[in-house]
Amino acid sequence: MKTDAIVKTLNASQVKEMLLYVGEKVKESKPFLTKVDSEIGDGDHGIGMALGFSKAEENLKKQEFHTINDVFKTTGMSMVQSMGGASGVIFGTMFLGGVKKLEVKEKLDVTTLAGIFEKSLVAIKERGKANLGDKTMIDALEPAVNGLKESATTSDSLIEALKSAEVNAANGVENTKDYVAKFGRSKSLGERAIGHQDAGATSVWIIFRSMREWVGNHE
Amino acid sequence: MKKVINNPADVVEEMTEGIMLAHKNQFKKLENVNGIINRKLKDKVAIVTGGGSGHEPLFFGVVGQGLADGVAIGNVFAAPTPNTVQEVAQAVDAGKGVLFIYGNYAGDVLNFDMAAELLEFDNVETTTVRVTDDVVSAPVERKDERRGIAGDMFVIKVAGAAADKGLSLEEVTNVTQKANDHTFSIGVALSPGTIPDSGEPTFTLADDEIELGMGIHGEPGMERTKLLPADELTDQLMEKLLKESKVTTGDEVCVLVNGLGSTTLMELFIVNRRVGKILDEKGIGVHDMDVNNYCTTQEMGGFSISLLKVDEELKAYYDAPANAPYYKK
Structure with missing residues (x-):
């Protein structure tokens, strides 16, 4: 599908394929996410994420896409409109927030990728009022966004940026084990939540890992 | 389940x-x-x-x-x-x-x-x-x-x-x-409900244990204790509820004793009897009492007691x- 060794840009239909792949991987992780969430939450995170990505798959497959904006918007809206719960709005915003008011893009490069998720991060923080250290998906998303941004300043390789996001997100997930929860149902556990990773942060890591895998498979 | x-x-x-x-x-x-x-x-x-x-x-x-x-x-x-x-x-x-x-x-x-x-x-x-x-x-x-x-x-x-x-x-x-x-509630959990999709209980409690103040999705409450007789249990819940709500002598309330799913109406009425007695002893007026299963969590066992402190305006509504x-x- 490409000629150079390093993928620098993806067009809209490639981004669609990448997000479809992410969805498959998230759905495969449903039992794992359910287990992670059951330890300190109410155990429905994997069910919700699988539902959201199934809806996204259905809507993405329905049409051809010409802009990155529409691919992200369709993915995010599908999640918001199907999942419910806190995750629906938060993970929907992870895809919607970054393309809101974004100029029309036909290609996704590292700078655009970093810009999209940076704006998503801001939108999620505004909506959910969570910050780093609150034991939420922010603990994986914020370092992942930092990874994308740093990588974008030194290289135009998409995979390098996504690797950096994946590693940072994984570290973020590890860090959530040390935190007391400030949101959601695990909040009332207090110190009892320590030692358990956050399910939302885990999903963020799976999403970046899957994007890195997809790009890697196409190099 | x-x-x-x-x-x-x-x-x-x-x-x-x-x-x-x-x-x-x-x-x-x-x-x-x-x-x-x-x-x-x-x-x-x-x-x-x-x-x-x-x-x-x-x-x-x-x-x-x-x-x-x-x-x-x-x-x-x-x-x-x-x-x-x-x-x-x-x-x-x-x-x-x-x-x-x-x-x-x-x-x-x-x-x-x-x-x-x-x-x-x-x-x-x-x-x-x-x-x-x-x-x-x-x-x-x-x-x-x-x-x-x-x-x-x-x-x-x-x-x-x-x-x-x-x-x-x-x-x-x-x-x-x-x-x-003006609305104040407190609950107690005896046994969990189950999420239909996963088949998993929302929390675990030993057979002879209850948790005072536990939330309807199993959110932790204030204290785990051995199962108590209905009157003693109701006394403990009402003590906390009256303290938190500051409802006191001379006030008037509506009461709701709400079952969480598998606790029977018989048990709920036994609780209600004690709630009525406590309010009467404290000189708190009772405008109405409702005993029902409105807010349940599947087959969760337990109940909550809610008080609505009323004035003439709230009573009319x-x-x-x-x-x-x-x-x-």
């Missing part, structure tokens, strides 16, 4: 179909989303409620005259989506605005707030009252972080009556907020007529 279901993924849809067959004369189901509205809407401020499924008869059971006009139904224990709330609000709005009333949980707040933003574009005016009656869920200094449990019933009752009287959106919202500020499948006055 044995459950009478088909495919676990279909429980909410199939339940809704059953609800519609049972209440087709009173209810109308929206086409594209899982929302139900009252067939006979009036020209007044509209009341929309909703939340995750699994707590039946809340919230659909309070859609009716003098109560809520529409309900947004979520997946099991998950808040309804913003577009569900949006479409329900559009369907019931008579041009006089819509009041959202729901239990204060992160997911519900996010989805109802997003719906409110979407409705701005449709020129539907909305206000929100989040029910925060569970006194154990946060200290009084952070009352706005408290969760909503069976006290939903009092708050929705007052809101529905105020809207029926023809008050403006602002006035209905204010009196509903007042009802919430509480006594006003209401007619929904699971609440009549």
Whole structure:
């Protein structure tokens, strides 16, 4: 599908394929996410994420896409409109927030990728009022966004940026084990939540890992 | 846990179909989303409620005259989506605005707030009252972080009556907020409910153990203890509830003893008997007592006690007529 060794840009239909792949991987992780969430939450995170990505798959497959904006918007809206719960709005915003008011893009490069998720991060923080250290998906998303941004300043390789996001997100997930929860149902556990990773942060890591895998498979 | 279901993924849809067959004369189901509205809407401020499924008869059971006009139904224990709330609000709005009333949980707040933003574009005016009656869920200094449990019933009752009287959106919202500020609840858990999809219990408790103050999804309460006789248990709960609510001699209250799913009416009436005795001994007037299963969590065992501290204004709204499948006055 490409000629150079390093993928620098993806067009809209490639981004669609990448997000479809992410969805498959998230759905495969449903039992794992359910287990992670059951330890300190109410155990429905994997069910919700699988539902959201199934809806996204259905809507993405329905049409051809010409802009990155529409691919992200369709993915995010599908999640918001199907999942419910806190995750629906938060993970929907992870895809919607970054393309809101974004100029029309036909290609996704590292700078655009970093810009999209940076704006998503801001939108999620505004909506959910969570910050780093609150034991939420922010603990994986914020370092992942930092990874994308740093990588974008030194290289135009998409995979390098996504690797950096994946590693940072994984570290973020590890860090959530040390935190007391400030949101959601695990909040009332207090110190009892320590030692358990956050399910939302885990999903963020799976999403970046899957994007890195997809790009890697196409190099 | 044995459950009478088909495919676990279909429980909410199939339940809704059953609800519609049972209440087709009173209810109308929206086409594209899982929302139900009252067939006979009036020209007044509209009341929309909703939340995750699994707590039946809340919230659909309070859609009716003098109560809520529409309900947004979520997946099991998950808040309804913003577009569900949006479409329900559009369907019931008579041009006089819509009041959202729901239990204060992160997911519900996010989805109802997003719906409110979407409705701005449709020129539907909305206000929100989040029910925060569970006194154990946060200290009084952070009352706005408290969760909503069976006290939903009092708050929705007052809101529905105020809207029926023809008050403006602002006035209905204010009196509903007042009802919430006067509503205090405390629960106790004996055994967990089960999530139909995973088959997993929402929490674990030893056979001879109970947890005072536990939330309806198994959120930890204030103390685990051995099972107590009904009177002793009720005494402990009422002591905490009266302390937190500051309800005292000379005040007047409405009482709701709410079963969580598998605790029998016989047990609930035994609790109610003791609640009545305690209030009487303390010189607290009782305007009304209601013993019922409104806010359940599947087959969870346990109950909650809610108090609505009433004045003449709240009493009038509480006594006003209401007619929904699971609440009549």
